[in-house]
Amino acid sequence: MTDVTTPAARPANPRFSSGPCTKIPGFSLDMLDDAPLGRSHRAAIGKAKLKEAIDLTREILGVPADYRIGIVPASDTGAVEMALWSLLGARPVEMLAWESFGEGWVTDVVKQLKLDATVRKAPYGEIVDFAQVDFARDVVFTWNGTTSGVRVPNGDAIPANRAGLTICDATSAAFAMDLPWDKLDVVTFSWQKVLGGEGAHGVLVLGPRAVERLESYTPAWPLPKIFRMTKGGKLIEGIFIGETINTPSMLCVEDYLVALKWAQGIGGLQGLIARTEANAKAVRDFIADKPWIADLAADPATGSTTSVCLKFTDARITDGAAFAKAVAKRLEKEGVALDAGAYRDAPPGLRIWCGSTVETADVTALMPWVEWAFTTEIEALAAAA
Ligand SMILES: Cc1ncc(COP(=O)(O)O)c(C=O)c1O
Numbered sequence: 001m002t003d004v005t006t007p008a009a010r011p012a013n014p015r016f017s018s019g020p021c022t023k024i025p026g027f028s029l030d031m032l033d034d035a036p037l038g039r040s041h042r043a044a045i046g047k048a049k050l051k052e053a054i055d056l057t058r059e060i061l062g063v064p065a066d067y068r069i070g071i072v073p074a075s076d077t078g079a080v081e082m083a084l085w086s087l088l089g090a091r092p093v094e095m096l097a098w099e100s101f102g103e104g105w106v107t108d109v110v111k112q113l114k115l116d117a118t119v120r121k122a123p124y125g126e127i128v129d130f131a132q133v134d135f136a137r138d139v140v141f142t143w144n145g146t147t148s149g150v151r152v153p154n155g156d157a158i159p160a161n162r163a164g165l166t167i168c169d170a171t172s173a174a175f176a177m178d179l180p181w182d183k184l185d186v187v188t189f190s191w192q193k194v195l196g197g198e199g200a201h202g203v204l205v206l207g208p209r210a211v212e213r214l215e216s217y218t219p220a221w222p223l224p225k226i227f228r229m230t231k232g233g234k235l236i237e238g239i240f241i242g243e244t245i246n247t248p249s250m251l252c253v254e255d256y257l258v259a260l261k262w263a264q265g266i267g268g269l270q271g272l273i274a275r276t277e278a279n280a281k282a283v284r285d286f287i288a289d290k291p292w293i294a295d296l297a298a299d300p301a302t303g304s305t306t307s308v309c310l311k312f313t314d315a316r317i318t319d320g321a322a323f324a325k326a327v328a329k330r331l332e333k334e335g336v337a338l339d340a341g342a343y344r345d346a347p348p349g350l351r352i353w354c355g356s357t358v359e360t361a362d363v364t365a366l367m368p369w370v371e372w373a374f375t376t377e378i379e380a381l382a383a384a385a
Helices: 044-061 075-087 100-112 208-216 237-241 250-265 268-287 320-333 360-384
Strands: 068-073 093-097 118-121 138-142 166-169 186-190 201-206 293-295 307-312 350-353
Touching: 044 068, 044 237, 044 250, 044 268, 068 075, 068 237, 075 100, 075 166, 075 186, 075 201, 075 208, 093 100, 100 118, 100 138, 100 166, 201 208, 201 250, 250 268, 268 293, 268 307, 268 360, 307 320, 320 350, 320 360, 350 360
Parallel strands: 093 118, 093 138, 138 166, 166 186
Antiparallel strands: 068 201, 186 201, 293 307, 307 350
């Protein structure tokens, strides 16, 4: 029998969910006191809040001045689908997928829009070879695979003079990783991810080439009001200064503003990236010398720094899915890691969210518990055999 020592310290905050992610450090509902509740989002105060959210997003993410930023309905999914339905069909399409959400966008384009797209897929833990991609086509991809623990390392493979548009779902990358704006024509994300905001609202960032497409091309299919960004062939500019298509939650807007101001206070994007990278390093340093656990990311160059996915590699494990589930359950029961099981469609294992609202001390405190839960579960298997 191995000696299973219970770790002495617990994470002060056990929230390691990959979305909605943990709130900013020190969050309390009192911080939302300034929300203009019961007021119209079209009143001056509501519009000013929405514009401030757009302006701070631009400042912190370093979005170029000629890119539009819109707050849109239905979270990241809403933002991605607005882009797909409004922009695609004008030229051939390539769909790149390496996890569950990217595969969802493939289904949208191939089965719903019925476009004859080239589909490139990589297994969980890998990304596709960008050298093979034809950027004369419109290319749709996910920057960070939230369910597979891998990310695009940089935009070097995307040509500056591409003829097609690049449409990037960056929901688990924005505010945690550098995004090469000049290589991305459309970027989407939601508030519930890296900044620990609330669900329901998405952000759609459009570069000048995407706007040009919107103004010069009308899709063959009907567009519901919720997706419509043009009127009479011209962009509805109001959407991108805070005149939202329909009613947003001003409570969620306030919450996003509070998170943006926190981000500003810790050094903006570089501060956010540094926190995320320190968290991911704490996980990877811990597993480096452990023969029973490994990074799902096959190549460290593409390892995600937000959604770090781990797999158990011990030969004594016979049912990987049941084992991983049991470990995640033990962590949850001990109150040391909530929602840290792998995504339902991903290979079994753990997924530890390391985004910028997570404190490195909590990640460091969690890792001995992962070892404890693994060892306890292996012992339980041996006892049952
Ligand atoms: C890569 C990716 N795309 C899209 C989504 C869907 O985001 P939302 O629920 O904000 O629409 C998620 C959520 O986890 C995601 O990780």
